[in-house]
Structures are given as structure tokens and as C-alpha cells.
Amino acid sequence: DSGTERGDRKLSYGPDMIVEWSPATERFLASGHMTVLEAAQAAVQLSDNGATNLLLREIGGPAAMTQYFRKIGDSVSRLDRKEPEMGDNTPGDLRDTTTPIAMARTVAKVLYGGALTSTSTHTIERW
Structure with a gap:
């Protein structure tokens, strides 16, 4: 969040965006x-x-999300697929995974470590 995105920007989509x-x-x-x-x-x-x-479409897909994780110092979390496929868990499959500590650190960095503008942080906190 560099403060350049507008919350009221319309994201157009059609029926193909409706998944489970x-x-x-x-x-x-x-x-x-x-x-x-x-x-x-x-x-x-x-x-x-x-x-x-x-939202994934708007940022460039799952690979762009993984790049963002790396940019903010998370070398563990990864996103490889869209919903609902990312929820398919097969033992040993590393796709779409993280660890509890990696996610906790990432959430802390995003919310309180300057990765978001204060306006965005306050919005998420209200949710």
C-alpha cells in the first residue's frame, strides 16, 4: 500500500469470477x-x-503476492493458486503454504511495521 490505490476504484468482473x-x-x-x-x-x-x-487479479496474481511476501521479508509464505484451489491441501504439497510464525510476523509487519498507510491500517483494524 503506497497510498496510491483508491478504495472507491471500481473493479469490473463477470460471472467467471464467481467461484465456490x-x-x-x-x-x-x-x-x-x-x-x-x-x-x-x-x-x-x-x-x-x-x-x-x-484482488489477486488486480495485483498480478498469486506470484505477485509471493513477491510481496519476499519484499517485506517473509521468505516462507507462498501463494501459488487462486481460490478455491489454494484450499486443496495434499500432505507434502508446499503450494500455498506458510508457517504460524511467518504469518504472525507478516501480519505484524503489514499492520504495524509501516507496510500500509495509517488509513489502510485503521480500515483493516475496524474490520
């Missing part, structure tokens, strides 16, 4: 868009898979 467990994404489908903030809130509060994929 996409309650908010389904609700907004008739309008053909969600705002960045609506998608982020749906992803955080509802675990909305369609909203998660919509």
Missing part, C-alpha cells in the same frame, strides 16, 4: 463491479473467494 463461496461477489454481480474496499472487506470478513481472486 463468493457471497459478496455474487451479490454485486448484477452491477458488474465491486470497489477495492468492498472486495477487500469481503475477502477479510467473509473469506469471499471471488473477492480474493478479484
Whole structure:
């Protein structure tokens, strides 16, 4: 979050964005868009898979998320697939994995270590 993204920016999408467990994404489908903030809130509060994929699309996909982890010092967490596939867990499969300590450190850095603007941090804290 460099402070350049607008929360009210409309993210257009169609029926192809509706995947298993996409309650908010389904609700907004008739309008053909969600705002960045609506998608982020749906992803955080509802675990909305369609909203998660919509945001992943906007940042460049799962590989871009992994690059972001590396940029902020997380050498463990990785994202390889979109929803709902990222939830498929096969023993020994390292795709879409992290560790509790890596995730705790990443969340702390994102929320309190300067990775987000104070406005974005306060928004997430309210959720």
C-alpha cells in the first residue's frame, strides 16, 4: 500500500469470477463491479473467494503476492493458486503454504511495521 490505490476504484468482473463461496461477489454481480474496499472487506470478513481472486487479479496474481511476501521479508509464505484451489491441501504439497510464525510476523509487519498507510491500517483494524 503506497497510498496510491483508491478504495472507491471500481473493479469490473463477470460471472467467471464467481467461484465456490463468493457471497459478496455474487451479490454485486448484477452491477458488474465491486470497489477495492468492498472486495477487500469481503475477502477479510467473509473469506469471499471471488473477492480474493478479484484482488489477486488486480495485483498480478498469486506470484505477485509471493513477491510481496519476499519484499517485506517473509521468505516462507507462498501463494501459488487462486481460490478455491489454494484450499486443496495434499500432505507434502508446499503450494500455498506458510508457517504460524511467518504469518504472525507478516501480519505484524503489514499492520504495524509501516507496510500500509495509517488509513489502510485503521480500515483493516475496524474490520
